[in-house]
Amino acid sequence: MTHLILNPLAGSRFPIFLLAMVCLLLICVGAGDVKAQTRRVPAGTATPSEEPAPGFNEYRGVQLGMVSDEVRKKLGDPKDKGEEQDFWVFSEEETTLIVYDKTHKVITISADFMNTNKAITAKQVFGADIEAKADGSIYKMVRYPKAGYWLSYNRTGGATPLTTITLQKMP
Numbered sequence: 001m002t003h004l005i006l007n008p009l010a011g012s013r014f015p016i017f018l019l020a021m022v023c024l025l026l027i028c029v030g031a032g033d034v035k036a037q038t039r040r041v042p043a044g045t046a047t048p049s050e051e052p053a054p055g056f057n058e059y060r061g062v063q064l065g066m067v068s069d070e071v072r073k074k075l076g077d078p079k080d081k082g083e084e085q086d087f088w089v090f091s092e093e094e095t096t097l098i099v100y101d102k103t104h105k106v107i108t109i110s111a112d113f114m115n116t117n118k119a120i121t122a123k124q125v126f127g128a129d130i131e132a133k134a135d136g137s138i139y140k141m142v143r144y145p146k147a148g149y150w151l152s153y154n155r156t157g158g159a160t161p162l163t164t165i166t167l168q169k170m171p
Contacts, residue, residue, distance in 0.1 A: 057147070062098065064106050064148075064169050066106045068106075071098055072086070083100070083104075084100055085099045094118060095112045096109070108168050111165045119163040122153050125151065132155075136155075137157040137161070139153070140152065149169050151165075151167055152168075154166075
């Protein structure tokens with residue numbers, strides 16, 4: 001009679017203990033490798049030592065740190081008004097989201113343009129053109145630690161690209 005053995009180690013606890021110890025060892029070795037890695041700065045961003053001078057620091061007169069009442073005076077009544085954020089629709093091609101902290105100060109400004117003819121250009125934002133990828137998309141982000149914010153420019157590819165410009169206060 002032939003016996004089929006599916007698990008030759010069945011009934012033995014030693015291999016399970018050994019397997020658990022090997023896994024624990026690999027986890028410890030892997031954790032040591034993580035600590036040894038250096039931080040990589042994504043392409044298109046500046047490191048603090050080579051921080052460029054901030055250029056684009058407001059949108060339609062709104063700056064980071066302004067109080068929500070000041071923002072609403074500058075931009076008018078938002079389409080969607082809230083304690084933490086307001087949303088404006090200036091046209092079918094331009095919208096803006098302003099996010100506030102607990103003290104009602106602006107911490108994020110995000111403007112969306114649905115038509116490249118009306119959109120703010122990368123040159124207007126960063127002072128220089130940015131090379132587009134093969135599909136026409138563009139992305140660049142720069143951190144300005146001394147100024148206390150980061151700025152990103154993102155344009156999708158395609159026939160009807162969406163351009164988003166975001167200013168975000170750094171913690």
